[in-house]
Amino acid sequence: MSFQLDKVVIFGVGLIGGSFALALKSAGAVRRVVGVGRTAGSISRALALGVIDEAGKDAGAARGADLVLLAMPVGQTREVMRALAPHLEEPTVVTDAGSTKRDVVQHAETELGGALARFVPAHPIAGAEHSGVDAASATLYQGRTVVLTPLPQTSERAAALVEQAWEACGAQVQRMAPREHDEVFAAVSHLPHLLAFALVDLVAGHANAGRLFEHAASGFRDFTRIASSHPEMWRDICMSNRDALLAELSGYEAELAQLRAILDRGDAGALQAVFERARAARNRWLESLK
Amino acid sequence: MSFQLDKVVIFGVGLIGGSFALALKSAGAVRRVVGVGRTAGSISRALALGVIDEAGKDAGAARGADLVLLAMPVGQTREVMRALAPHLEEPTVVTDAGSTKRDVVQHAETELGGALARFVPAHPIAGAEHSGVDAASATLYQGRTVVLTPLPQTSERAAALVEQAWEACGAQVQRMAPREHDEVFAAVSHLPHLLAFALVDLVAGHANAGRLFEHAASGFRDFTRIASSHPEMWRDICMSNRDALLAELSGYEAELAQLRAILDRGDAGALQAVFERARAARNRWLESLK
Numbered sequence: 001m002s003f004q005l006d007k008v009v010i011f012g013v014g015l016i017g018g019s020f021a022l023a024l025k026s027a028g029a030v031r032r033v034v035g036v037g038r039t040a041g042s043i044s045r046a047l048a049l050g051v052i053d054e055a056g057k058d059a060g061a062a063r064g065a066d067l068v069l070l071a072m073p074v075g076q077t078r079e080v081m082r083a084l085a086p087h088l089e090e091p092t093v094v095t096d097a098g099s100t101k102r103d104v105v106q107h108a109e110t111e112l113g114g115a116l117a118r119f120v121p122a123h124p125i126a127g128a129e130h131s132g133v134d135a136a137s138a139t140l141y142q143g144r145t146v147v148l149t150p151l152p153q154t155s156e157r158a159a160a161l162v163e164q165a166w167e168a169c170g171a172q173v174q175r176m177a178p179r180e181h182d183e184v185f186a187a188v189s190h191l192p193h194l195l196a197f198a199l200v201d202l203v204a205g206h207a208n209a210g211r212l213f214e215h216a217a218s219g220f221r222d223f224t225r226i227a228s229s230h231p232e233m234w235r236d237i238c239m240s241n242r243d244a245l246l247a248e249l250s251g252y253e254a255e256l257a258q259l260r261a262i263l264d265r266g267d268a269g270a271l272q273a274v275f276e277r278a279r280a281a282r283n284r285w286l287e288s289l290k
Numbered sequence: 291m292s293f294q295l296d297k298v299v300i301f302g303v304g305l306i307g308g309s310f311a312l313a314l315k316s317a318g319a320v321r322r323v324v325g326v327g328r329t330a331g332s333i334s335r336a337l338a339l340g341v342i343d344e345a346g347k348d349a350g351a352a353r354g355a356d357l358v359l360l361a362m363p364v365g366q367t368r369e370v371m372r373a374l375a376p377h378l379e380e381p382t383v384v385t386d387a388g389s390t391k392r393d394v395v396q397h398a399e400t401e402l403g404g405a406l407a408r409f410v411p412a413h414p415i416a417g418a419e420h421s422g423v424d425a426a427s428a429t430l431y432q433g434r435t436v437v438l439t440p441l442p443q444t445s446e447r448a449a450a451l452v453e454q455a456w457e458a459c460g461a462q463v464q465r466m467a468p469r470e471h472d473e474v475f476a477a478v479s480h481l482p483h484l485l486a487f488a489l490v491d492l493v494a495g496h497a498n499a500g501r502l503f504e505h506a507a508s509g510f511r512d513f514t515r516i517a518s519s520h521p522e523m524w525r526d527i528c529m530s531n532r533d534a535l536l537a538e539l540s541g542y543e544a545e546l547a548q549l550r551a552i553l554d555r556g557d558a559g560a561l562q563a564v565f566e567r568a569r570a571a572r573n574r575w576l577e578s579l580k
Contacts, residue, residue, distance in 0.1 A: 125505065125507050145505070147505075180501075184498075184501060184502055184505050185505065187492075187493055187496065187502050188493060188502050188503070188505055188506040188507070188510050189505075189506075189507065189509060189510065191489070192489060192509060192510055192513045192514075193509065194549060195485060195489065195513070195546075196513060196568075197564060197565050197568040197569075198542065198545045198546055198549055198564075198568075199481070199482060199485065199542065199545075200568040200569075200571055200572045201545060201564055201567055201568040201571070202477075202538075202541050202542055202545045203477055203478060203571070204567065204568065204571035206477065208474075209571075211470075211474060212474055212477050212478050213478070213571075213575040213578070215415065215435070215437075215474050215475065215478055215479075216478040216479075216575065217415050217478070217479065219479060219482060219483065219515070219516045219519075220478050220479065220482055221576075222512040222513070222515045222516070223482045223485070223486060223512070223513055223515070223516060224482075224572055225509070225512045225513070226509045226512070226513060227565075227568050227569060227572050228569055228572050228573060228576075229509075229565075229569070231562050231565035231566040231569055232562060234565055235558055235561045235562040235565060236558075238553065238561060239553075239556065239558050239561065242553050242556070245553065246550065246553055246554070248492075249546065249549075249550055249553075251492050252488065252489065252492055252546075253543070253546060253550075255488045255489075255491060255492045256485075256488055256539065256542075256543060256546075259484060259488055259539075260536065260539055260543075263528065263529075263532050263535065263536055263539075264536070266529065266532070268525055268526075268529050271525045271528060271529065272521050272522060272525040274487060274488075274491055275487050275517075275519075275521035275524055275525060276521040277491055277494065278486075278487040278488075278490040278491040278494065278517050279487075279490075279517060279518055279519070279521055281490055281491070281493070281494035281499075281503075282490045282514055282517050282518050283518060285503040285506065286511075286518075288503070
């Protein structure tokens with residue numbers, strides 16, 4: 001394989017950052033991976049597991065890197081970018097792995113200065129129930145999609161380098177505008193998470209919650225699986241994509257109001273029509289995945 | 291095993307009725323199973339598969355049965371009960387497998403006459419994505435719960451016989467009042483189905499629906515799995531449990547209004563608190579299943 005990076009620096013070596021490191025290594029696409037973390041524990045664990053080759057002390061570890069990946073919790077994006085900016089000399093390219101993109105772009109515009117043209121916002125679509133470096137895997141990104149949302153000022157060299165790195169990890173890369181990205185994921189990811197948390201919270205708040213959970217079955221379990229997601233991470237995602245999420249929430253509330261009206265007037269035909277339309281759409285989608 | 295029925299008659303030999311037949315046979319708990327269906331096709335298929343031993347022509351097939359199971363679509367309950375009533379002589383016991391119970395009880399009170407004391411409303415909790423007699427299995431009810439909702443006038447002999455039959459199928463039997471049953475399942479089953487259909491319908495209605503589905507991932511897939519359920523069956527369930535479902539829907543709308551207010555005022559702490567409460571409740575529930 002002709003694509004090889006000399007030095008990759010990863011801020012936040014958990015599931016996402018750790019899997020990126022392992023996938024690049026497994027593809028022979030990197031010579032040396034340096035990990036930087038807030039806590040010594042996770043970084044020494046990543047060293048012990050062979051996920052990274054070196055522990056970086058601070059943002060200065062980015063010096064001389066071909067590629068820097070920001071994979072810490074998105075709430076730390078601005079602070080890490082600020083610390084990083086003085087160390088980002090040509091030709092170092094920076095990318096991230098955040099689930100929302102407009103907020104990351106705003107921070108980059110404020111903090112990265114001259115390095116902005118070498119920043120490529122990205123979102124690897126690889127949710128997993130587990131987190132932490134122990135769950136990292138060289139195959140996490142196989143066949144997954146990574147969305148890049150380059151800015152008008154992003155250099156094509158930087159975008160192409162990030163694209164090649166993700167392709168080396170086995171992912172398919174797509175490009176999208178940051179606004180479109182955030183609207184798409186508000187609908188198919190952020191809203192469903194909010195709805196799942198809401199249902200569990202509703203059930204748990206009933207006086208007879210124990211009785212209710214006792215009779216919850218596989219439909220409830222699958223519907224609410226994403227309500228076992230990381231609360232802090234989803235708080236950050238929902239807050240940073242608040243406008244798009246609120247717009248989708250309004251649409252959903254309107255959909256429920258329509259179903260309520262149908263139930264109120266006992267219109268079995270209209271109810272069946274909605275259910276059939278939804279099932280057909282979902283089944284078409286499942287077919288398209290084959 | 292000392293429990294054995296001589297003749298069991300099943301109205302509607304699909305997944306539920308067929309699996310009941312196979313499980314009883316596999317336990318040596320029945321000598322002869324007669325199936326009755328609206329269409330000749332499914333009954334001859336059930337015969338060919340050995341799920342039933344005999345095809346009954348009509349409601350008269352119930353004569354001389356120890357136990358009659360009503361497992362056809364719940365929309366036909368009243369009509370089948372009416373046809374059945376003249377043939378229900380002592381000691382024939384009747385039960386059903388409907389997902390809602392108050393409506394079934396009302397039909398039984400209207401239609402079954404003197405046989406009402408030998409009617410035991412029941413709900414086997416065994417959802418499956420597949421339907422039809424080809425999906426029937428002797429192990430479908432292993433470890434599952436069957437809720438019985440006997441009436442004040444139900445004879446203990448009848449309730450005990452139905453209980454023994456389900457236990458022979460490997461299920462655990464619980465008793466509950468019809469109203470409590472319907473309220474519990476409105477919360478943990480019927481509402482989630484409505485919500486999943488609503489989300490898919492919302493996404494499918496977007497101008498850029500193709501783009502949205504293209505980026506839907508495993509979280510969306512699991513959340514919406516139940517939106518691939520049978521539209522006619524779920525129409526009937528939602529209509530027949532309309533009052534309890536509307537009450538839960540109101541609770542859910544209030545929950546969403548609360549989350550909207552939290553997002554509107556940008557209250558990250560309150561959002562995280564809801565998510566944490568929900569995740570903790572879900573995880574406690576998962577623990578309790580172990």
